[in-house]
Each structure stands twice: as C-alpha cells, then as structure tokens.
Amino acid sequence: MQRKTLTVAGIKTAGLDEGTFEGYASVFDNVDSAGDIVRRGAFTKALGADQVVPLLWEHQAHDPRAFVGEVVEARETAEGLAIKGRFDLDTEQGAAAYRQVKGRRVTGLSIGYYVTKARRTDAGNELLDLDLAEISVVSRPANDRALVGAVKSAAGTPTAAARSALARTRHRLVKSALTEGTPMPLTARLERLTKGRDEQLALADSIIAGAEELKRDLTADEAADVEAATEKAADLDTQIKAAKADDDVLRAASDLAGAVGTPGAGDGTTDASGRLALTGRAGKAAAARIVKAIPERTRGVKALTAGATTSTILDSTVYNEGRPPTSLLDVLTTRTVTPTYSFLRQTTRTLNAAPVATGATKPTSPLTVTPVDGKLEVIAHISEQIPHYVLSDNTNLEQFVADEMLFGLHRAVEYQVLNGDGEGANLEGILETSGVIVQAFATNILTSIRKAITTLEAGGYSPQVLAISAADWEALELLSVTSGATDVRGLPVDAVTRKLFGVQAVVSNVLPAKTAALISNGAVAVDTDGNIETVWSDAVADDFAKNYVRCRVEGRFGVSVFRPAGIVKISTAAA
Template sequence: MNAKIKELQNEAATFTAKARTIAEKAQAEARPFTAAEQADYDDAVGKAKSYLGQIKTLKADEAVLDQAKGLAARIGTPLGSDGHGGGVPRAKGRVGLAGKAGKELASRIADGMVDGQKALLPSGTAHAGVPLLPEVVELGHPSNTLLDALVALPAPGPTFKALVQRQRTNNAAPVAEGATKPTSVFGLEEIEVNLEVLAHLSEPTPRYWFEDNDALQVFVQDELVRGLRDALEGQVLEGDGTRPNLQGILTTSGVQVQAFTTDVARSVRAAITKLETAGHEDNHLVILSPADWEKAETARAEGSGQLEAVANVTERAQRTLWGVPVVVSNALPNGTGLVIDREAVVVYSDNVVDVRWSETVADDFEKNHVRARVESRYAAVVSKPLGVVRVATAATP
C-alpha cells in the first residue's frame, strides 16, 4: 500500500505544480485568469484534491487495520485479511471497522471497541488536527482563510519571549576615514508572550444518538474545531491583549494607519505604498470584510462603466487588488481593512487540539447525555508593526 500512496503523492504534486504555474503567471502579469486558465486551474486543483483524498483514505485504512490488529492481540481474537475478527457477527446499529464513516470513527475511538463493534460512546480524550498550517500558503484561490495565510509556529513553551520591531531608521552613509560611523536604529523590544486557552463545549446530546448515527461523533467534533478556528481568527484580528484575550493585529501599538480616500481600492493602494515606504516591498496580503470586498469588486472604472476588479461577472474573480491576494474575513468589522506583510504576524500554538468527551458535566449522567469539549492554546505576535497598515474603507460620518 505504501507504493500506491507514493504513486498518488506524485500525481497530486504534478497537478498542484500545474495549478501553481497558472496562478503565478496571472499574478506576475497582474491580471485575472482567462476563461481557459480558470478552467485548467480548476481542473488541476480538482485532480490534486482527488488524489489527496485517495491518499487520506489509504492512510486511514492502514491506521484502522493497525489499531484493529493491536486490539485483537489484546483480547485474543484472530483477524482475517479484512481486518475483522474471523466470523464474529456485528450487532445491528453498531459501528464496525467497515465503511468510510466507520473508519473515521474507529480511528478516533478504537480503544472503546470490542470484537470490532463500537460500544456506547465512552468518556475519553482524542486529538483533532491542529487548525493551523506550519508555513504560509501561497494564495492562488479564493478559498484560503486568514489563518492559512499567516505564519504559524509551535510555541517554545506556555510563556516565552519574542522580539518586536517597532522602529527602523537607516542611517547608513558615506564616512570619511577616521570619522565616527553613524548608528542605525532597529527599534527592537522584548515582550513576554503567553499561550491562552480557547475552548468551548458542545450542547448535551442523548448518548444513544451516537450509537444510532455512525457519523455524529465526527460531525460534532468537526463543528467544534471549526468554531475554535473562527474564534481564533477573531482574536488574531481584534483581541485586546488583556488576558485571557490574545493581542490582536488591530490593537497592536505601532501599526501604520491609512485614512479613507475615494473608495476601497484606492485606500488599499495607498496602504500598499506605506508598506513599501517602510521597507516591506513584497509578500503583501489584503484583508477585508465581505461587505468591503463586495464594494471593491463591484466598483466601476471612471468613465468606462467597466468593473475594476472583475474581468467577467459570470466568473468568480480571482481575489486580488493591485496584484495583491485578498482574504475575506467575517471577523473583520465593516469599514476597516488591513494590508500586511504576511511575515509581520506570527500565530503560535501548542500544536494540539484536545477533544474530550464526558458524561459528568452538570446532570448529564443522570439524563444519559454526552457532550464534548474542544480546546487549544494560542498566541499572536505582530513582530513588525510597521509591516501592518490599518485601512479605513469608508468615509467617517
């Protein structure tokens, strides 16, 4: 099976490279995709995702089989080639190791299975995937979120030191022989950073719902992780820095400010100039609320009547302004945008999202209810405030 996974990985890499080449060509020429490019791009992305999905399924099969073999060894049940106990029947309504939903559940609750059957949902702990990527993702498609676009690093500990550059003054100059050399100012400041807990619970759910619905446990966990991610994005943008809140981008001292000009697009362009003037010449990212992005996308060029940001309204525009990728965030208030150097903001985490199931909250045990808790720890650091420009996207009333 390893050889098959390797083959699929090569195919996925091929089509990913094809999509990236198309996106980079359009970006380099500061234009949206042509109809042919959009079709080729969508086809390449679709095929890459298909191969990745097959890889995920194969890896899940391997993991489930390994878990089942280990469990069988502990209870003395021989395994057939299909990964189930030989000739052991499965009770109606219980989840075995067959089927996609069963595989997903089994990989998370294998310790609660007996003879290939899922017992009633036990209290226990699992780990979901960390909702942060270890490196910046190249933005060639509108589906990227803010958290995907920022630098994400594992925290060295629950409390650590970070350096923030709040000033840069370059005094390099010609110097006569024997004269004192000028001193440049880098404006570094050491700050203490604390990982803060972000968490929430699911509502109490009848225990037998999990027994009767194979996919419910996965659904609840995924919803909780998605909610945790949304809360993290809000904190990264607007956290006020008062513990347990994170220090958000908008509340960090020393960031640049751009007043509203005539429209969203021109205000963003002025902010780009401020970044470039401060020495942040590339790797920019524009962050707008959905309403402000709509204003930018539907603005019309003066005199021509043509939309400025969209070549053809029947196609979904590539999200760029002035050749800079745009991320749309529901956590950003209308009337406020950001233009940032993507490496000026770092999100730290403890590299694990803890998922814990319990029947001991309030009177859940008496009512035969189960609920889940999802939590993780994060911190955000704007290491280069001059690499961030807060943009007013509307005139002050």
C-alpha cells in the first residue's frame, strides 16, 4: 500500500457536528515530490464501491486502537478528493485525535491506497485509478508541496479567512523546507536561482508581515500574491536542487578522473562521461543513421560506392528521474578512450584511522592500486543477404534491419561487459574480474540481495544498480509474506521506477542462470572509442552479381573495473 500526505491548513470543525471535520485528502493535477500526479476520476471506482473508509491515526493499521473514526462523505471536486470525517468520540483515542485536530495542532491528512491504473508521461507518473484503503490523520505532513483547500464556505468556495490561512501555512511550510539544507551557491547558475527564490520569499514575507501588523487576515488579492510568490519560490528551489545535482555529478566525474587518470593524455583524446546510446531515443537516432547509410542504388538511384556511416554513441540525453532504464548500459558510466589504454584498479582497502597520542606513530591504511592495461576489442556482426529490390521496395524493412542490428550489438556488448572471460578477443567482464565479492544464496532471493546491499554499505560503498534476469525479477515480485516478503512492509519493490530497497534494478537477459550483480557507484566504466561504424555493401562474395546487399554494424569496446570490492556477484537460488 502506498501513501500520500497533504497539509490540511484551516481544517474546518466550527459549525459542524461535534467530532466531525471537513478537508481535502488528495489534490488533483499537482506533481508531488515523488513525481506522481493524481488525475481527476482516480477515485471514481473506489467511491462507487459503497464501502466504509476507516479514519486512522498515523497509518497504524496494525493497532485496533488507532482506528479513530470513519469517512462519512467523500466526493471528487475540481480541486481534489473532498471528505467529511467523523471521529469516534466514544473511544479515548478518537476523542484525543479530535481535540488535536480541533486545536490545529495536527494539520495533515494522508491517504493509503493501491494503484490499479497508472501512466508514465513527460509530466510525471499519472495515477488514473486508485483503490482507497484508508485515510489517516497525521501530525507531520510528508508532502509540503500539495496544499489542501480544506476550509469551505456554504457556497462551496474557500472563505477569505480560510484562503488567508491556507496561503500563510503553505508559505510557512515551503519556506521551512527551502531554508533547511539549502545548498550554498557555487556557480553563477545557482546564484541566479537562489537570488530569485529568496526575492519571492521576501515578497511573500512582506505581505504577510503587513497583514500581521494590522492584526487582520490577508485580503483575496494579498492571498493570491502570497500563493503566486510561494509557488515561484518552490519552483526555483526545485531548479536549485537539480543544478546542485548536476554540479555533484560533474564534481564526482572530475574526482574519478583525477583518481584513475585520464586516458590518452597529451594526444588530443578527451575523456567524456555518458552512456552508450544503443537504447531509447538515442538508439532510434542511431538506427536512422544506419538507414541513411544504405547505398542509394538500393533506393532506386544509381551509385558507384558502398554506403557507410560512423555514429557517435555517447548519449547526451537528459533522463527524467523515475523512469526505469531498460538496459545495464543505460546506467553504467561510459568513457571515451584510445584503442590501448590503462587504468588503476584498487586491490586493497584497509582503513586504519584512529586517535593517536602525542609522539605516537600514526597508523597506516593500505590503499593499494594496480595499473591495468586495457584494449578496445571489436564487437561486430553482419546481416544476411538482402535482395536489392526487396530493400528498395520496403522502406519499413530498412528500419527493421537497422533496429535489429543495433539490438544485436547492444546485447553482445552487455554480455561481454558482464560475462566476458578475457580470453582471445573477449573482454574481461565484471563477473569474471578477480576480487569481486560473492554473495551465496541465503534463504530466498530477496534475502540474498538484501545481504549483498548490506555488504556494500558496510564497506562504505553506495549501491548504484542491480542487474537481474527477467526470471529472477519475476520470482522476486511473486514473493508472498510467507515465502520471503518482509512481514511489516511487504515486498520492498517500487514497480513504477523498478527499484528494490531503493536501488535501481535493471533486467538483463544475458546474465548466467541463478545470478545477479550489484554494482556500486564508480566501480565500473564501459570503454569505447565513441563510434559505431555501419557499412552497407554488395562487395561480398558474389552479392554484386546476384543483386544482394548486406549491412555490417560494429564498434570497439572495453571494460574498466576500478573497484572489484564495490561489486557483488549474487546467487539468487540454491545450487
């Protein structure tokens, strides 16, 4: 069951029967901090089910005493899910909860729900159909961005006093969230965003201060100005956090380059951080370039030379948080290197820092790094013979061949990155690297993976991605409470973002049976020369005489494992 919490500022109890209140349990069309958007109509089926929705205290469904009342009326309005609740005043807990709400010491409502229908869009994860399980009164709202218009006049619109209270509370909550842990401006971009945010906060502060000095509520215009300034400040703070995250990524990449060394230094080769552009929109673009490389004569125009193209494969696309990657190569860092290169691999990490008395010898912490020579290996394949006129008469066939050739290359690269044995032209894959930690099967797949996460975290590493086979992911999601899911929380899987215990999971179809891999940040990089070469030709055997063409797609790749101790090879089932 999932939850969303809303601030119920100015919750209405006056003028109602003793023990009752009105408020908004959910707001429509608002992007919350989790990237979810509840759409109007999401509660239609739940409200039509004609079942009593319990009113709980702090979601404590395991405690019968926490059932402090019930929802006596719920309806969808243009703004959200409006409810009327009634506390059970015959119980000590119900009466106490009502006193807290009436005294405005508790100002939060939170819904407990199950998602039955959702849709991912550019705007966020749209929740279209929700099964409403319960509504709780909570003391500390978890989602300060969704302010509830809870106080209603007889006409059904916010009263002036209510809107004033809403605007003030929204501003207070947003300001509190912004000023706690706000990153210091480090760049011109951060300085500009921070200045703009602070100006909006100051504007709202001045309006509220003026009303307080006169000991009155905000007027409608003042409330509107405070609301607008608050929303602008919140939006600017979101941009500040994004800018700070961008700076952190660049700083981490710079630190890693400094520690590992820049390949090809002095020969004009630059080191770039990105991802292999073989999937998603970048993959489609690469496929389009393959189609364009088809010799013109296969399109009905005479030409004298074979077609060829070289595609740059570093993906510069900005990926929205909350959309699960479709491949391990979408997650791992990619470096552009020379055909032969070297990197440093950490083989020993013993941290012995300790208090030292005056005059005593300081302890030594062995941090052994070993130079490793690397070489880019060619990974390639060729299509079968394609009749010239079949290709020229069917434009969809061109795209089909391009997509399949890229997918085949992607699959081969991912296999080598994970499983290559280092023999001959094979890469030395992640799972075959000496020093990788092995997690034996423990009780069930969920326990085994959690122990692997613990192993990395205990060593001071931050888990980045879990590579898991489709069969193992299915087995994991089908776990029940009796067969492995945690009794308190249920299965710790976020199905929308495909995360397990908060770690991004990626389904890989090239993993060995009963095996998964947990990789920490900065432990691995995929090396490449930055290009995929595509050649269409009829100069193979007697293809020219028989009017056939073929397509060849290839690239050069390598793997750098910087920290084997930051990788765990997991047994997902008993041997």
